[in-house]
Amino acid sequence: xxxxxxxxxxxxxxxxxxxxxxxxxxxxxxxxxxxxxxxxxxxxxxxxxxxxxxxxxxxxxxxxxxxxxxxxxxxxxxxxxxxxxxxxxxxxxxxxxxxxxxxxxxxxxxxxxxxxxxxxxxxxxxxxxxxxxxxxxxxxxxxxxxxxxxxxxxxxxxxxxxxxxxxxxxxxxxxxxxxxxxxxxxxxxxxxxxxxxxxxxxxxxxxxxxxxxxxxxxxxxxxxxxxxxxxxxxxxxxxxxxxxxxxxxxxxxxxxxxxxxxxxxxxxxxxxxxxxxxxxxxxxxxxxx
Amino acid sequence: xxxxxxxxxxxxxxxxxxxxxxxxxxxxxxxxxxxxxxxxxxxxxxxxxxxxxxxxxxxxxxxxxxxxxxxxxxxxxxxxxxxxxxxxxxxxxxxxxxxxxxxxxxxxxxxxxxxxxxxxxxxxxxxxxxxxxxxxxxxxxxxxxxxxxxxxxxxxxxxxxxxxxxxxxxxxxxxxxxxxxxxxxxxxxxxxxxxxxxxxxxxxxxxxxxxxxxxxxxxxxxxxxxxxxxxxxxxxxxxxxxxxxxxxxxxxxxxxxxxxxxxxxxxxxxxxxxxxxxxxxxxxxxxxxxxxxxxxxxxxxxxxxxxxxxxxxxxxxxxxxxxxxxxxxxxxxxxxxxxxxxxxxxxxxxxxxxxxxxxxxxxxxxxxxxxxxxxxxxxxxxxxxxxxxxxxxxxxxxxxxxxxxxxxxxxxxxxxxxxxxxxxxxxxxxxxxxxxxxxxxxxxxxx
Numbered sequence: 218x219x220x221x222x223x224x225x226x227x228x229x230x231x232x233x234x235x236x237x238x239x240x241x242x243x244x245x246x247x248x249x250x251x252x253x254x255x256x257x258x259x260x261x262x263x264x265x266x267x268x269x270x271x272x273x274x275x276x277x278x279x280x281x282x283x284x285x286x287x288x289x290x291x292x293x294x295x296x297x298x299x300x301x302x303x304x305x306x307x308x309x310x311x312x313x314x315x316x317x318x319x320x321x322x323x324x325x326x327x328x329x330x331x332x333x334x335x336x337x338x339x340x341x342x343x344x345x346x347x348x349x350x351x352x353x354x355x356x357x358x359x360x361x362x363x364x365x366x367x368x369x370x371x372x373x374x375x376x377x378x379x380x381x382x383x384x385x386x387x388x389x390x391x392x393x394x395x396x397x398x399x400x401x402x403x404x405x406x407x408x409x410x411x412x413x414x415x416x417x418x419x420x421x422x423x424x425x426x427x428x429x430x431x432x433x434x435x436x437x438x439x440x441x442x443x444x445x446x447x448x449x450x451x452x453x454x455x456x457x458x459x460x461x462x463x464x465x466x467x468x469x470x471x472x473x474x475x476x477x478x479x480x481x482x483x484x485x486x487x488x489x490x491x492x493x494x495x496x497x498x499x500x501x502x503x504x505x506x
Numbered sequence: 507x508x509x510x511x512x513x514x515x516x517x518x519x520x521x522x523x524x525x526x527x528x529x530x531x532x533x534x535x536x537x538x539x540x541x542x543x544x545x546x547x548x549x550x551x552x553x554x555x556x557x558x559x560x561x562x563x564x565x566x567x568x569x570x571x572x573x574x575x576x577x578x579x580x581x582x583x584x585x586x587x588x589x590x591x592x593x594x595x596x597x598x599x600x601x602x603x604x605x606x607x608x609x610x611x612x613x614x615x616x617x618x619x620x621x622x623x624x625x626x627x628x629x630x631x632x633x634x635x636x637x638x639x640x641x642x643x644x645x646x647x648x649x650x651x652x653x654x655x656x657x658x659x660x661x662x663x664x665x666x667x668x669x670x671x672x673x674x675x676x677x678x679x680x681x682x683x684x685x686x687x688x689x690x691x692x693x694x695x696x697x698x699x700x701x702x703x704x705x706x707x708x709x710x711x712x713x714x715x716x717x718x719x720x721x722x723x724x725x726x727x728x729x730x731x732x733x734x735x736x737x738x739x740x741x742x743x744x745x746x747x748x749x750x751x752x753x754x755x756x757x758x759x760x761x762x763x764x765x766x767x768x769x770x771x772x773x774x775x776x777x778x779x780x781x782x783x784x785x786x787x788x789x790x791x792x793x794x795x796x797x798x799x800x801x802x803x804x805x806x807x808x809x810x811x812x813x814x815x816x817x818x819x820x821x822x823x824x825x826x827x828x829x830x831x832x833x834x835x836x837x838x839x840x841x842x843x844x845x846x847x848x849x850x851x852x853x854x855x856x857x858x859x860x861x862x863x864x865x866x867x868x869x870x871x872x873x874x875x876x877x878x879x880x881x882x883x884x885x886x887x888x889x890x891x892x893x894x895x896x897x898x899x900x901x902x903x904x905x906x907x908x909x910x911x912x913x914x915x916x917x918x919x920x921x922x923x924x925x926x927x928x929x930x931x932x933x934x935x936x937x938x939x940x941x942x943x944x945x946x947x948x949x950x951x952x953x
Binding site for chain 2: 251254255262343346347349364366367370371374454455458459471475477
C-alpha cells in the first residue's frame, strides 16, 4: 500500500516537471541534438547531405585560423571577465563604504554600457578607434600623434576590442557586487573597525569573502560572453585585420553563410563544450563550501 | 529507495535519449517543387487580376520600376517584399525552398547556387528566346547569371537570372585635387596611374582613399588584377572553369602594387582600420584624389556634390596602351521561382526591365541601365554619371566585364579580405596571398 503510494508520488512528481521538461527539450535539447547531428555531415542546407563522420571535427582542430580564434577568445577573457571583476570590486568597495550623494546617478552611469545593444556599442567604438577618431585626437592633445586606427593594426586590434568588452562588463559586475555587499551583515564591519581595520583591510576581510557568490556569478556570465563573443567583432573588425580578431562565434557564422553547415555545427559544438567547461570552472569560485 | 534514480541521472537519461534520437538521421530540407508549374512558356500576360511577389534587398531598382510596370499592366498588383541585405542570401534560400516562395527574387549568387541544383529556380532559357533577351542584354551580363547543373560553375548551363541593373567598378577622381596635384590628364595605363599617385603625394594630396576593414580593398586589387591578368583569364577563374588558375604573374603583380602603394604611403591612413563606407564618405568630402569603388557609391557622391561636377569616373587604367578596358561588375538580376504560378507574368516584368521606360527610371536615379543601347538608354545628366556610363560601355565593348573575384567560391570573400589586409600591413607576401586564393578555389571547385 505504502509502496504503491510512493510510486504514484514519483509519477506525480514527473507530471509536475513535465511542462518545463517538454519546453526545455523543445527549445534546448532538440536543437542541441540537431546541431550535433549536422556536425557529422557535409550539407549546404538544401541539397543532399554527405556523411562526414568526425572529419569536420578533425578540420576544426587542425585548421590554423580556427585554433587562432580559440586563442583570441581565451585572451578576451582577460578583458571581458578578469578586468571587469577587478574594476567592479574596486568601484563597489568605493561606493558602498559610505552613502555618497547622487549614488543612483553613479550606478546608472556605470551600468549604461550594459544596457546598450552591443551592435550600437561596436559602431560607436569603431568611430572612436578610427585614425582620426576621438581617441587619437585626445592623445594628440598630449603630444602623442598616431595616424593609425586602433582596430587597423594587428597588434592593437584585439586588445582594443577587449577594452570595449571591459567597458561593457564593468557596470554589470559593479551592480552585482553592490547588491551583494548590501547583504553583508553590518555587524561584521563594526567588528572589523573595533579591531582597528582600515578601509583596505575591511574590504579584504569582510567585503571580499562576503561577495564570493557574486564574484562566481560575475565570472560565469562574463567568461561566457568572452568565449561566445560575436556581435562586437562582427560590427567592428569582421575578424581582421589579417585574422587578428577572429573568434569562434564569427567563424560559425561565416561557415554558415558560406553554405558549410557541417563545419559551422562542428565548431558550434566545440565552442559550446568549451563554454560549458569554462562556466563550470568559473562557477566553482562562487561555491561557498 | 535504491530503485529510484536521482533527478540528475533522470535528466541526463532524458537528454541523452533525445540527443541520440536526433543524431541518427540525415538532414533534409523541405523538398522544393521539382516539377515547375510553368510547363508552357508564353509572352502573353493574362488580364485577370494577379499579385506578383518580389523579394529584394537592394532598394534600387525595384521600387521605382514596379510603378512603371503597373502602368503597363494595370491588372498586375506587385507585392514588394523588402528584406535586410545582411541576411538576404540565407532568406532567399529559405524562401525558395519553402512552401510558398515569392514569384521573383533578387538574384543573389550564393543563394541561387544552392537552390538551383535542387530545382527551386526556373530556367529562363525559353523566355530568352521568346523575348529575344539575347539581343536586349549584353552577352556577358547574361552569362554572369548562368550556372552549371551542380551550381558551382558560372557562365554555362541554365539561365537562372535576368539582369535588372548593372554595377561597375572603376576609379573615381576628384577634379580639384587633380588640378592641385598638377596632373594634366586622367591616367590611361597603370604606369600613368602610378605616376599620378606619386605626383599627388608630392603635392601633399592623399592619393587613394582606401577602406579595407570590411573587404580588404577587394575592389582595388580586383581592378588591378583584371587589367593585369586580362578579362578572359580573370573571368574563367571567377566562373570556376576547370583548370583555371589565379596563380599567374598578373594577379601576383596586382597584389605587389597594393603592397608597394601601402609602403609608399599612397593610401589614406590605416586602411585596415577604416570601413569601405567611411572611406567613401571621406572621399566624397574631398579627402583624396582617387577611390576605387563601384557604381553603387553614386548616391553618396551625389549627396556631397548634387551637381555631379566635382567627381569624375574612369574605367580602371589598362595594363598597356591599346589594351581593352576592363572592370569588375555584376548585374543586379532577378530570378523566378520554379513554383511560381505566374511565371509568364514574372517574365513580362523581367522583360520590362530592358524597356526604354525602365532605362529612363534607372538613369534618372544615377544608375547604369542594363540595356545600354543608346537608342534605349537616355543620356546621363551629370559629369560623374557620364563618366560612369562611358567607362562601363568601354569595358562592355571590349568584353572586359569581370564578375567580382569573391564570387569564385563561398569562402572567397573572407579569404580575400583577410589576405589583402595582410598584404596591406606587410604580413603576407603577394605570392603567398595568391597561393591562398588558389587553395580556396581548389578546395571548392575540385572537391
